[in-house]
Amino acid sequence: MKIAKLLSVLYQMKALTPKGMFSLAAAVLQHGINVMALLDFAKRRYGEKEALIEEEVTLTYQQLWSQAGTLAAVFYNRYGLRNGRKIAVLCQNHARLIQTIFAASRVGADIYLLNPEIGRQGFRQYVQQYSFDLLVYDSRAEEVVTSSYAGEKVCSTREQDPSIPSLLQAAGRETQRIPRQSMGSLVLLTGGTTGKPKEAPHQPSLFSYLNPFLSMLSRLKLGKYETAYIATPLYHGYGIAVLLLFAALGKKIVIRRTFQAREACEVIRRYQIEVMTVVPIMLYKLMETDPDSLTPLDCIASGGAPLSPDLADKVIRRLGPVLYNLYGTSETGLLTIASPSELRYSLSTIGKPIHGVKMKVEEDGELFVQNNASARNQAFVWISTGDLASRDLQGYYFLQGRSEERIVSGGENVYPIEIEQLLQHHPRIADAAVAGIPDEPFGERLKAWIQPALGAVLTEEELRLWLRSEAARFQMPKEIVFVSEIPYTPLGKVDKSQLKD
Numbered sequence: 001m002k003i004a005k006l007l008s009v010l011y012q013m014k015a016l017t018p019k020g021m022f023s024l025a026a027a028v029l030q031h032g033i034n035v036m037a038l039l040d041f042a043k044r045r046y047g048e049k050e051a052l053i054e055e056e057v058t059l060t061y062q063q064l065w066s067q068a069g070t071l072a073a074v075f076y077n078r079y080g081l082r083n084g085r086k087i088a089v090l091c092q093n094h095a096r097l098i099q100t101i102f103a104a105s106r107v108g109a110d111i112y113l114l115n116p117e118i119g120r121q122g123f124r125q126y127v128q129q130y131s132f133d134l135l136v137y138d139s140r141a142e143e144v145v146t147s148s149y150a151g152e153k154v155c156s157t158r159e160q161d162p163s164i165p166s167l168l169q170a171a172g173r174e175t176q177r178i179p180r181q182s183m184g185s186l187v188l189l190t191g192g193t194t195g196k197p198k199e200a201p202h203q204p205s206l207f208s209y210l211n212p213f214l215s216m217l218s219r220l221k222l223g224k225y226e227t228a229y230i231a232t233p234l235y236h237g238y239g240i241a242v243l244l245l246f247a248a249l250g251k252k253i254v255i256r257r258t259f260q261a262r263e264a265c266e267v268i269r270r271y272q273i274e275v276m277t278v279v280p281i282m283l284y285k286l287m288e289t290d291p292d293s294l295t296p297l298d299c300i301a302s303g304g305a306p307l308s309p310d311l312a313d314k315v316i317r318r319l320g321p322v323l324y325n326l327y328g329t330s331e332t333g334l335l336t337i338a339s340p341s342e343l344r345y346s347l348s349t350i351g352k353p354i355h356g357v358k359m360k361v362e363e364d365g366e367l368f369v370q371n372n373a374s375a376r377n378q379a380f381v382w383i384s385t386g387d388l389a390s391r392d393l394q395g396y397y398f399l400q401g402r403s404e405e406r407i408v409s410g411g412e413n414v415y416p417i418e419i420e421q422l423l424q425h426h427p428r429i430a431d432a433a434v435a436g437i438p439d440e441p442f443g444e445r446l447k448a449w450i451q452p453a454l455g456a457v458l459t460e461e462e463l464r465l466w467l468r469s470e471a472a473r474f475q476m477p478k479e480i481v482f483v484s485e486i487p488y489t490p491l492g493k494v495d496k497s498q499l500k501d
Contacts, residue, residue: 019045032180036072036106038248039065046250053254053271054095061250067168068099072106074167076178079134079152083108083184086130090114090123090137090145092257093234096156096164098243100136101234108181109133113188113235116141117490124148126189136164188237188330211356211371212334213245219337219354220299220324222249225274229254229267232277233490237330238303242277261285265293272296279304279492284311284431288454291318298322305492306399306417309347310425316343325350327399329385332371335359336397348421349396350389359397361389365413366403388415407436407444412474419446419475426466428456431486433494437478445478449499451486458482 027040042051043065051061059067075081087109091097104111114126116138123144126132134152137145139159155163217223228246230253232239246253254271256263259282267273273296278286280302286294294300297319303326315323321340327350328334336359338351353359358370360382367389368382388400400406401417408414416434423432431451439445452458460480467476487495 030180031106032108032182034105034108034181034183035244036068036102038244039068039102042247042250049250050252051247051250052095052098053252054093055256057095059095064095064099064102068102069106070168070171071099071103071164072178074171075103075109075134076107078167079154081107081109081134083181085109085133085184086112087134087136088112088114088126088130088132089235090116090118090135090141091156091235092116092138092140093230093239093255094156094257095255096136097234098255099164100156101240105183105186106181107178108184110184111186113186113240115189115233115235115490118144120144120147127151186240188235211354212241215334215337215354216241216245219339220275220301222246222251222275222299225251225298227252227254227271227273228275228277229264229271229273230277231256231259231264231282232279232304232492236304236491237333238326238328239277241334242301261289265290268296269293275299275301277301277303280307280311281305281488281492283307283315287311287314287318288430294319299324301326303327305494306401308421308424310421312343312347316340316347327351327397329387332369332383332385335369335371335385342396345394346396346398348398350399352395352397359389359391361391361397365389365400365406367397405435407446409436409439409444409446409474410442414444414446414474416446419448419471419477422467422470423448423450426458426463428453428458430454430456433486433496433499434477435496435500439478446475447479447481448477449486450480450482451484452482 027037027044031037031040043061046061048060048062050058051064052059081087081104087104089097089100089111101111112130112132127149132151134154135145135149136154136156139155139157142160145153154167157163158165222245228242228251230239230242234240234243243253254267254273256267264286268276276297278300283300283302300315300322301324307325312323323340323343325338325343326334327336334354335357336351336353338349342349342351356371360368362368365388367385367387369385370380370382386403388403388406390398390400399417400415405416406413416436419434420432423429429450430453433449434446436444437447450463463480487498489495
């Protein structure tokens with residue numbers, strides 16, 4: 001069965017022709033089993049085809065491979081990166097980040113992808129906990145890095161020295177041959193911008209990633225598209241997976257350092273983007289900014305945070321059956337995909353498990369999964385997602401929020417996400433967030449933060465009157481606060497800690 005899946009992936013990579021098989025074999029023999037071999041294969045197959053567009057920088061597959069290979073030699077010879085060594089990457093979405101990932105995989109180092117929005121306290125915790133051998137960082141993080149890190153470091157731009165551009169220029173062609181290496185761990189640090197970092201290491205395995213890759217290829221029909229815009233952060237597993245998949249297929253990949261809705265609309269129009277990865281807040285802003293610019297999109301892959309039914313409905317009504325709802329976690333990888341036809345069945349569903357994934361909902365509502373593409377790579381271990389969910393009689397799954405967000409109010413289980421989705425459906429509300437707060441007689445009650453729609457006037461009294469006809473008594477918020485904007489993390493999740501502060 002695994003061989004059949006592998007052959008299916010290779011077929012879509014055009015690797016089963018004599019030329020394709022030779023290219024793949026030569027790449028693996030030269031580099032080993034790592035993503036640099038994947039890039040080498042793409043270079044051999046697609047050469048001068050455009051691979052990456054970032055701002056005004058355009059790189060072909062040949063250029064991307066050449067620069068990543070030179071950088072790998074620098075990492076190996078100058079900084080001594082090997083299997084067992086650790087490289088931390090603190091970068092926004094840009095070409096140097098992608099070159100760094102390929103280069104570090106080539107020398108076998110463990111790659112730690114850090115949130116570039118991290119503050120001093122969080123970064124200091126990373127440094128103390130992991131003892132990195134090398135740090136690659138953006139110049140915008142210079143102050144944070146200088147105050148907390150004394151080890152070897154390389155800036156991604158020319159603004160500081162040493163920098164990746166200066167190292168590439170100095171290295172030239174005088175590089176020592178690197179022995180074949182197996183890729184080290186790809187470590188996603190999921191602690192966010194504050195708090196103790198949480199590690200999600202992925203031990204790359206060819207067979208472990210067949211199921212999610214095949215599922216994305218078949219369900220999203222990615223093989224038929226030529227141009228993809230990765231708007232989601234590459235330091236998150238979702239963005240990295242799409243990057244590697246499109247590189248293997250020889251597609252044109254467009255990225256931008258940060259997401260700005262107006263700029264994103266122009267990117268879609270300018271490059272006639274067919275596939276785009278987003279988190280729901282990005283999609284909401286795109287729809288609010290210029291929905292007409294989104295018409296080139298044939299596939300919008302939303303993931304990383306819950307997709308509200310109201311937003312899904314607006315997208316489908318305006319753009320047609322182009323929306324896919326992806327669900328997974330940093331620890332477990334991709335778990336479900338809800339296709340446009342499944343969203344017609346229910347706008348709230350996350351779909352059914354992809355092949356190779358088993359899911360179950362415990363009596364308390366917590367969702368557990370088995371998945372051999374998980375961070376732990378243990379196919380027969382049930383792993384908690386930390387999410388609450390339900391499953392209907394047709395086998396479709398529905399999220400009910402995070403387990404730590406569920407509250408007990410007067411003996412009743414209350415799920416903030418249900419009230420959030422209800423509030424977001426109000427015609428005069430642009431966005432809403434709900435969380436539990438202490439309450440002496442009930443134990444806990446809900447508090448709601450409301451972002452009114454542009455130009456809308458809404459009072460607390462009007463909203464409470466509307467809620468009484470829509471929500472259960474125990475779901476009624478104790479407090480309602482109107483805010484100018486609901487804050488989000490870079491990964492598209494509501495920043496409830498900021499709201500509470």
